[in-house]
Amino acid sequence: MLEIMNESIGNIVGFRATGLLTAADYDEVLVPKLSDLSQRFDASRALFYMDRDFRGWDLPAAWANTKLDFRFGGHLDKVAIVGAPAWEEWCVKIASLVMKAELRTFQTEQLGDAWAWVKA
Numbered sequence: 001m002l003e004i005m006n007e008s009i010g011n012i013v014g015f016r017a018t019g020l021l022t023a024a025d026y027d028e029v030l031v032p033k034l035s036d037l038s039q040r041f042d043a044s045r046a047l048f049y050m051d052r053d054f055r056g057w058d059l060p061a062a063w064a065n066t067k068l069d070f071r072f073g074g075h076l077d078k079v080a081i082v083g084a085p086a087w088e089e090w091c092v093k094i095a096s097l098v099m100k101a102e103l104r105t106f107q108t109e110q111l112g113d114a115w116a117w118v119k120a
Contacts, residue, residue: 002029005049007115011041014115018053023060038075045078045118049111054083076101080118083108 002025005014013033017025037044079101106114 001025004029004033005047007047011037011044012047012119013037013044014047014049014118016049016051018051020055021057021061023058026061034075043077044075046076047080047082047114047118048084049114050081050083050085052083052108054085056085074100078118079103080106080114082106082111082114 001018002021003016003018005016008014015030015033034044034046077100081103082105084105104114104117106117
């Protein structure tokens, strides 16, 4: 499941991922929100918080995630990834090759620091 976090404001949006993400999470939550921001702002910032119950992506969601990097990567200027498993940090490094955004990873207990960084 993917939900928009209450701390989101203006051109800054936070997404909380829990359980297993599906393509529907991208189609119904992530893509509409990022599309809206890209139409209203020159650049946006995002925080992706993977809570302790996060289990990853199903195959269609993994493909949706890859397409997302190409579709919105040029519009985002900062992206914070919070609570990602160690293997996801490698994915972040690969994503940084196609995104202009500054990407940074944070441990789960650094959620407040991640918000401060993405808002600065």
